Amino acid sequence: MHIVSMYRVPMIRKELVAASAEPLILTLLARGESYGYAIIQEVKARSGGKLQWTDGMLYPVLHRMEHRGLIKSRWGESETGRKRKYYSLKEDGKAAMAKHHEQWSLVHSVLAGLRKEQYV
Amino acid sequence: MFDLEQAIAEWREQMLAAGIKTPVPLEELEIHLGEEIERQMKAGGDEAEAFKIAVQQIGHGKALKSEFNKADSNRMMTWTVMLIIGWLAAGFTLLYGLFRLSFDWDFISFHPQLDGATMLGVFLILVGQAGIWFLAKASRDRASRIVSLLACLSLIGFAVVNYGAMRHPPGNSGFFWAQGSGPTLVSRRHNVTVLCAGHFLDLVGATVCSPETRFNNTLKPGDLRKLMENAADALSLFRVAWRKE
Numbered sequence: 361m362h363i364v365s366m367y368r369v370p371m372i373r374k375e376l377v378a379a380s381a382e383p384l385i386l387t388l389l390a391r392g393e394s395y396g397y398a399i400i401q402e403v404k405a406r407s408g409g410k411l412q413w414t415d416g417m418l419y420p421v422l423h424r425m426e427h428r429g430l431i432k433s434r435w436g437e438s439e440t441g442r443k444r445k446y447y448s449l450k451e452d453g454k455a456a457m458a459k460h461h462e463q464w465s466l467v468h469s470v471l472a473g474l475r476k477e478q479y480v
Numbered sequence: 481m482f483d484l485e486q487a488i489a490e491w492r493e494q495m496l497a498a499g500i501k502t503p504v505p506l507e508e509l510e511i512h513l514g515e516e517i518e519r520q521m522k523a524g525g526d527e528a529e530a531f532k533i534a535v536q537q538i539g540h541g542k543a544l545k546s547e548f549n550k551a552d553s554n555r556m557m558t559w560t561v562m563l564i565i566g567w568l569a570a571g572f573t574l575l576y577g578l579f580r581l582s583f584d585w586d587f588i589s590f591h592p593q594l595d596g597a598t599m600l601g602v603f604l605i606l607v608g609q610a611g612i613w614f615l616a617k618a619s620r621d622r623a624s625r626i627v628s629l630l631a632c633l634s635l636i637g638f639a640v641v642n643y644g645a646m647r648h649p650p651g652n653s654g655f656f657w658a659q660g661s662g663p664t665l666v667s668r669r670h671n672v673t674v675l676c677a678g679h680f681l682d683l684v685g686a687t688v689c690s691p692e693t694r695f696n697n698t699l700k701p702g703d704l705r706k707l708m709e710n711a712a713d714a715l716s717l718f719r720v721a722w723r724k725e
Contacts, residue, residue, distance in 0.1 A: 396508060397515040414539040415512060419505050420547035442515070445508050 372411050381421050383460035386453055389431060393448035396422065422447060430456050482528040488513065491535060498541025505548060513538055
């Protein structure tokens with residue numbers, strides 16, 4: 361069965377996709393280590409395919425975050441023996457994630473508040 | 481007939497031609513390509529189709545390269561250079577401090593031949609502070625921050641020890657490493673001036689390297705106020721010492 365939303369949500373624009381990449385990655389990794397392909401699949405699945413990254417673009421973001429000390433990586437293997445690079449959160453990453461959550465909540469609450477007034 | 485391995489090899493060549501480096505990040509991208517192809521084929525696509533979709537999803541080599549460039553080149557260059565300067569300067573200052581404490585502890589008694597060394601010492605402390613400041617700004621991970629903090633603390637400790645020696649009554653050097661007969665105060669004013677200058681520099685360093693400053697990467701009005709307070713502190717100590725003579 362399909363989940364039918366009230367109205368069609370168009371694809372999320374690329375500026376917003378770019379801005380949300382870091383908080384999404386941090387929050388995903390907060391649940392445990394993961395690798396590039398799984399991160400993309402998870403975000404696609406959770407957004408119903410509306411949040412589409414050009415897959416390769418995830419890696420520069422991951423590398424940037426690693427250089428900034430937010431996450432760390434290690435080479436490992438999947439159950440089937442496939443080589444994989446696993447990423448996990450560092451302490452600074454947790455702090456950055458908390459900051460992102462705060463800011464996104466703020467933006468969301470301002471937007472929601474304004475919308476409410478509009479429809480009263 | 482479509483040859484998947486051949487196609488992947490060609491894709492690798494294209495990526496390399498676009499400037500994507502191997503093994504990192506090309507290997508990571510290739511693994512990703514492999515996983516996507518596998519998923520597409522499980523969903524019922526044939527090899528050629530799966531490969532085509534996977535390549536499209538990953539994106540163009542040129543576009544990827546420019547994104548990796550943003551992440552790597554400039555940032556890494558500045559970061560590395562700053563880090564090297566910082567570590568060198570911090571290490572140098574620490575060595576200087578140790579050397580001073582163990583071999584050259586003749587600060588209280590004024591020996592003319594030590595004058596140049598003293599001045600050099602103050603200069604080195606300044607260099608060290610600048611280095612630690614760079615280091616603190618450049619380093620993003622916890623370990624380097626702790627090390628830079630420790631280096632800072634050691635410098636402050638060095639200044640405090642200087643104070644202790646300076647304030648001890650003449651004839652009783654007090655510190656176990658200060659051997660020999662008591663210091664002769666040829667020119668105490670001179671020593672006090674140099675010590676206070678050194679101490680002031682330490683305070684500047686301590687303020688600039690305070691955790692909040694490093695976290696925000698900026699100097700705020702509050703920091704400047706603290707700096708002024710520290711300066712006033714050093715000045716008043718200087719006055720007291722000067723008057724005592």
